[in-house]
Amino acid sequence: MREQDVYRWQWKDDHNHLASYCCYSQICVVWKGELYDTYCGVLTERSRLNQDEVEIEFLGNQDDMIKLLAGSENYYRPEDVVDMRHPNNRRAPIYLKRGAERDADVMLAWALNAIEENQMQARAAQNRIKALQDAVKLIESGRLEEVYV
Structure with a gap:
């Protein structure tokens, strides 16, 4: 050692x-x-x-x-x-x-995984936006007891 x-x-x-x-x-x-x-x-x-x-x-x-x-x-x-x-x-x-080089297979797998993760985050954000838009409609119509966001 x-x-x-x-x-x-x-x-x-x-x-x-x-x-x-x-x-x-x-x-x-x-x-x-x-x-x-x-x-x-x-x-x-x-x-x-x-x-x-x-x-x-x-x-x-x-x-x-x-x-x-x-x-x-x-x-x-x-x-x-x-x-x-x-x-x-x-x-x-x-x-x-030392001597290690970038690896195309590793980089490709990382990039594809990052795309998938970002797409999931985008879908989650879109779902959250939709839920908030629905909440806005309920609030504007005075149905406050139905709002849970």
Whole structure:
């Protein structure tokens, strides 16, 4: 293990951990030869992991990767991206493994999915507009007890 290596981790035996995964990101970084979970953001004793108690999967080394702007990870294959974000730090870095290139299949799937999501949002907005227009008609006709928007 090298300084700044990044791993995804899980407990070898979940039954021995009362807190299980509470307050852990399941992403760890090597610092001074030890593994530290990134959830707390500060390398504390509580975030230090015992290597004998966890299974780790190497993701990359921070010094060997390129930082990406959030959103541009959608251009690359998932195995080429190391996303450090987690529920306690949505602004954590996203890294790209050196030599990785944009992938047409990934980009196409992302774009098609984004189109579908935006179409659903547009339909929802149209439905909401229609409901509000109906409410306006009820209000204008004095039928206030029938208005629920």
